[in-house]
Amino acid sequence: xxxRPRDRxxxxxxxxxxxADEIEVLIVHRPRYDDWSWPKGKAEIxxxxxxxGVREVEEETGVLVQMHAPLNTQRYRLGSGQTKxxxxxxxxxxxxxxxxxSRIPVVPAPAKEIDLTRWxxxxxxxxxxxxxxxxxxxxxVIARAESGRLVTATLAIVRHGAALTRxxxxxxxxxxxxxxxxxxxxxxxxxxxxxxxxxxLLSSPWVRCRSSLEPYAAVAGLNLVTAQxxxxxxxxxxxxxxxxxIERLVQRPAQPVVxxxxxxxxxxxxxxxxxxxxxxxxxxxxxxxxxxxxxxMLVAHVAYPAAxxxxxxxxxxxTQRTIKRF
Numbered sequence: 553x554x555x556r557p558r559d560r561x562x563x564x565x566x567x568x569x570x571x572a573d574e575i576e577v578l579i580v581h582r583p584r585y586d587d588w589s590w591p592k593g594k595a596e597i598x599x600x601x602x603x604x605g606v607r608e609v610e611e612e613t614g615v616l617v618q619m620h621a622p623l624n625t626q627r628y629r630l631g632s633g634q635t636k637x638x639x640x641x642x643x644x645x646x647x648x649x650x651x652x653x654s655r656i657p658v659v660p661a662p663a664k665e666i667d668l669t670r671w672x673x674x675x676x677x678x679x680x681x682x683x684x685x686x687x688x689x690x691x692x693v694i695a696r697a698e699s700g701r702l703v704t705a706t707l708a709i710v711r712h713g714a715a716l717t718r719x720x721x722x723x724x725x726x727x728x729x730x731x732x733x734x735x736x737x738x739x740x741x742x743x744x745x746x747x748x749x750x751x752x753l754l755s756s757p758w759v760r761c762r763s764s765l766e767p768y769a770a771v772a773g774l775n776l777v778t779a780q781x782x783x784x785x786x787x788x789x790x791x792x793x794x795x796x797x798i799e800r801l802v803q804r805p806a807q808p809v810v811x812x813x814x815x816x817x818x819x820x821x822x823x824x825x826x827x828x829x830x831x832x833x834x835x836x837x838x839x840x841x842x843x844x845x846x847x848x849m850l851v852a853h854v855a856y857p858a859a860x861x862x863x864x865x866x867x868x869x870x871t872q873r874t875i876k877r878f
Contacts, residue, residue: 553590553689554578554609554617554643555702558673564644566705566805567856570697572674577690579677580612581668587682590689591666592638598875601639603743609643611661613669616652617643618749618808620704621853621868623692626685640689642702648751648807650772655746700857701867706748706808707801708872709821710849711842713737715760726758726783734760737847740874742768745810748851748872750774752809754797756782761812764847768810787817799824802864805856810849818843825852829866836869848873 555577557564562574580591593608595601602619609617619641626638646652672680674694681687696702713734721728730738745768753769755761757778769776779797780786787794794813798821801809813821818838826834838844853868 553623553640553693554613554615554645555693555697556645556671564647564703566703567700567858568703569700570702572694572697575697575702576671576673577677577693578609578613578615579670579672579680580666581670583664583667585682588670588677588680589682589686590640591669592640598877600744600747600872600875602641602747602872605639605641606643606655606747607658610655611658612666614660616646616655618646618651619643619747620706620749622870623689626689628685642693642696642704644749646749648749648772650751650774651746651749653773654742654768654771696867701855701865704853704855704867705802705805705864706750706851706853707798707825708745708748708750708808708810708849708851709798709818709825709844710741710764710810710812711815711818711844711846712756712761712764712812713741714846725785729759730763734764734846736877737874738764738767741765741847742771744849744872744874746772748810749808750810751807753777753812754779754782754801754809755812756784756814756817758783758814761814765810765812782811782813782817782821784814784816787814787820791817791820791823794820795823797821802828802852802854805854805864815842815844822850825850825866825869828854828864829869833866833869838871844871845873 558576591609591612595604623640713730716731753765753776781793781797822837851870854864855867
């Protein structure tokens with residue numbers, strides 16, 4: 553569900569309370585059904601759902617988007633008796649040129665599938681949208697806009713890809729590399745990072761972490777910053793310092809960021825997120841070892857409803873990972 557400020561000269565601001573008439577949403581017309589709906593489609597083989605979402609929006613509308621907080625999943629029964637499940641996110645037009653460069657070009661949807669696209673204000677959209685479920689999603693978005701929770705900062709904590717075991721490696725632990733599966737995972741992470749609009753990368757300086765982010769850094773033209781506090785050795789000896797790295801990111805809302813760390817460091821990295829999450833959301837933070845699988849990430853969507861970095865609030869968690877192919 554893609555939105556933008558109605559006045560494109562007004563920058564998107566964390567904590568801003570938008571009236572419904574201050575934003576626009578993107579809807580499409582499908583001639584086959586003669587209905588107005590949100591852009592959507594089906595995932596291709598081995599394609600993560602969030603990557604399918606940005607691809608389908610571009611195919612149907614020509615707009616490159618990045619995803620933010622997830623919305624409620626819609627389920628409904630088809631005429632065949634099967635249940636269809638559709639996952640939605642809040643989306644905005646891409647804000648960083650590197651994200652656009654990281655996208656595979658798409659083939660526009662034919663006119664027989666989508667013949668019209670419109671940017672309209674939410675009240676107009678409520679009148680035009682055909683399905684009740686689509687209107688409910690829009691009601692949720694309007695409520696978030698009016699309460700200052702529509703604009704969120706994205707912070708993803710990712711475990712590095714699969715690495716050679718210690719038995720397979722006789723060099724320094726800091727230089728233990730990804731294995732063949734891990735290399736494929738690092739390449740596959742590009743589509744997920746791109747879908748999230750990632751424009752900042754932070755990592756443990758150890759090879760297996762850096763190698764997990766380097767493919768995206770290369771195609772998006774981003775600098776890969778490292779922090780010694782995130783190494784496995786340092787995080788185990790001083791977990792509070794690893795936690796402070798994440799805390800500083802949360803307290804300074806900015807463009808989407810990915811932080812890559814090691815399995816033993818993950819509990820410390822999760823602590824600052826748990827501190828600002830309501831109890832029902834905090835339960836979604838992995839609490840049992842191994843916390844995340846290789847190349848899996850916990851994505852936090854953080855709002856600043858008081859327009860104040862001292863009052864961050866988690867509005868959603870989600871986990872994302874590459875599709876296992878081997």
